[in-house]
Amino acid sequence: MAHKYNLRGEYFFPNKRKAKILATNPSDIPPVEWTAFVDHYMDPKTKKQCLQNARNRERLIVSHAGGSKSNARRATQMEKKLGRPVCRSEVIVSTLLKKDGSYVSGEGQRLAEKIAEHLSEDQERAAAEGIHSKVLAHPDDAIGKVCGPENGKRVRGFSNAAYPSGFGKSKRIFGGAICGGSSSVSQQHVAELEKQLQEAKGQVATLYRFLQQKYSDEVPTLSDSVPHIESE
Incomplete structure (x- = not known):
């Protein structure tokens, strides 16, 4: 994903025409693949989706290092690596850390520290119940205690972000946010x-x-x- 982003930044901008982009085919990419790549990202539907994704990122209260990988997939990988069920709090905290172990931001560190205060309870519950992380979500788990309960009008999926009920439709939270009012x-x-x-x-x-x-x-x-x- 990062490689594609870099390619677009280098060859697509600022506002280059499609013919010009196709003509600058990188030497390490086969022409057929380059043409398909350009066709995809020059498609109006793709442009619209990219714009919407950018707007969604602007609404994030807490930045994250999760990339495009879903929380469900991340949880499955963590379970295989650790050899035990993991709770959603562990997954959310993992997205607040960069590859070098540092936090994505000061707000991310503050959130992770608050979640850590209740994390052991979630881990014990996950170990005792043995429930797969995709469905292991309790109103009183660490995320619920720190961020407030989920919006009652939403059908929550583990692969989605957390949407505490006190923030309405305009505020999306990746794992957490400012608390209160929910x-x-x-x-x-x-x-x-x-x-x-x-x-x-x-x-x-x-x-x-x-x-x-x-x-x-x-x-x-x-x-x-x-x-x-x-x-x-």
Whole structure:
């Protein structure tokens, strides 16, 4: 990925025409491969995606060294190397470190140190439950404690970034961010779910009473496994 980026920086910019880029075929790249490479990155769809990726990087609160590798793939590699299940906190921390072991930034170091305070708990849970890292995510794990709970309206995938609920749609966090403001949003979400549940119970109760009135004894009684519905 870095090699492709360097090639684009050297041969594509500033705003060179496609014919000129094709004519400057590097000696170490076969003409067929160079043509395919240029066609791909000169395609309007690719340009649009590159622009969107640049905007996404600008919204990152904490920079990272994860590159284009997904967290799921990184977790699998870490598990093979360590010979044990890993938690998502370990994976996130690994993306805050450069190859030489230094942190990507001061903010990255601050975040990693906060996660480290709770990391042992996550590691013990992963070892005890033996759950694959792709699904090992708890609301009270290190990421949740440091960054707040995930946005309740999102379906979280381990390969995605963390999206604490207090930051809305405009703030994306790679593993962490400034904390605060998320608990109230989470409580509101729970309250809304409870309200919807009560409304559903009321609808079921109304339907059950209607069936009893119309079909009398033909309506089976609810089993013990079904919550009791009181008749008015």
